[in-house]
Amino acid sequence: MNIGFVGLGMMGFPIATRLLTAGYHLSVYNRTKEKAQPLLKRGVVWCDSPKAVAEKSEYVFSMISNSEVLEKCASGADGILHGLPAGGIHVDMSTVSPETTQKLAALYESNGKYFLHSPVLGSVPQAAEGTLLIFPGGPERLIARVEPMLKILGSRMWRFERAELASYTKLLCNTFIAGMMNTLAQSLVMGTKAGIAPSVLLEIIGNSSMNAPMYQTKGKTIVARQFTPRFIVEHMLKDVNLILDAGKKLNVPLEGTEAAQRVFSEAVSLGFGKEDYSAMIKAIERHADVVVK
Template sequence: MKPRVGFIGLGVIGAPMAGRLLEQGFPLLVWNRTPSRADSLVARGAHRAATPRELASAADLVITMVTDGAALREVVERADGLAAGLAAGKVHCDMSTIDPATARNLTDFYAARNAHFLHAPVLGNWRAAQEGRLLIFAGGADRAVEQCQPVFDALGKKVWRWSRPEQATCVKLACNLLLGGLMELLAESLLLASRAGIPPRTMLEIFAESALHSPMVQSKGETIAHRKFTPPSFYLRHMRKDLDLALAAAQELGAHTPATRAVRDAFAAAEHQRAELDYSAVFEWLEEQSPAPAS
């Protein structure tokens, strides 16, 4: 019998993840800060909880997919939050991108209540979530991972495991650091070529025939070529946030990451007018910073 899952956070990735669990036959309870985002799932058979506390009390395990560590702490610690409803022995599995300190602190917070915290961030877009092809980085006690394994099997194509939640946190930040850097340099590459009269599609054909080929380069290159920055697969503001988290983690661990700082600053500048666009919209910002030379 499949566990009853409580799911909080129905954004770009969270909603298709919750929908996938429902499709795979998991009894599902949902809660979202903006209640209307749960409507389509409720129409498909999910049950709407009035509060995080109610959701935690009724679920066998809880999944959260929220914006950041502050949002996660708020949904846990509020008067009607998860901590008030999660019984001893149950698991709160957060699949968001957060900071290592929040992962460590929540591990201790729940341990003091004889409950378990697992951090299992994911890599993949909304389509991978919808199709159960996410990559899952699970950090925490073996018992907690085992309780969540049926959910992981439904959502992901592969799971990596570490003993400490903050290890999984750093793996996700390392991946997003690379993702942001690749996006920034792809945008600069296409901008340089376009200024020489070579359209993005030609560059993408060249990349596809070379060692530069990758699904990300082709997908985001097409996004740039068509200037289709909505709907976003990943908000530009979230990329800037994750780069900030990566820089903070690098400083804590003594890792020198000068290029990450430059990439972060580019996304921060682009964020002012493009926060809700896809992160590939950094290309538009680069164009604005590149006036055509005088003839």
């Protein structure tokens, strides 16, 4: 079966690779063609636009940076919507706004085609291993059609009746990530300033009911000053802004997320936007005039 894939970034590339390795024939588009080269060497077909990808495929997956780029790749002049055959399905896995996914689902349906939002929890290693947690959102009969592909990409799925509910769920998960990262970074900086070794703090947290694997993995990479990105600060800031927008619309106060937003935003202003999201600690370190290592 031929599947289309749009967006071969840090997450899209390993996801597309899994589909290829599972035996699907892939047609792909990425803004930067070079990133597709390893796949093209394995027989994947290059297309010059998202529309051209969709013309070859009943199912098109996408994993791209944000809501604006998704709208352009989906319903822009060269978008997936205009190439998909009648009844075809666009499955987007990016983290984007509920308004965008709701709008696209309605637009596709009014054109006799379908849009599912299927965001994921997990990062580059989980994408490569096929152990993502996936939240497909849309009518059950459509999810059933793409389920065999989703099972190649993830270890568990939680289904939602509508695209925007899946989008909200992903934002709720990232509310945890933003808050936990901010708490970890603040504690490591304050501990260092007070004279407590980060390794001791991480060990204590690791032996307590407060532990989370993320505290240990990010704690160790921060101490080693490794900020090679798996998920960039800019994307975390994008998600935090989406969460705060959703909070305003639903009239839910989100003070903890607002505090994290200020730190991620400052980290971007300081030039750390393309580093791993844990590099937000550098903004706190600057104020405290100390480096955690």
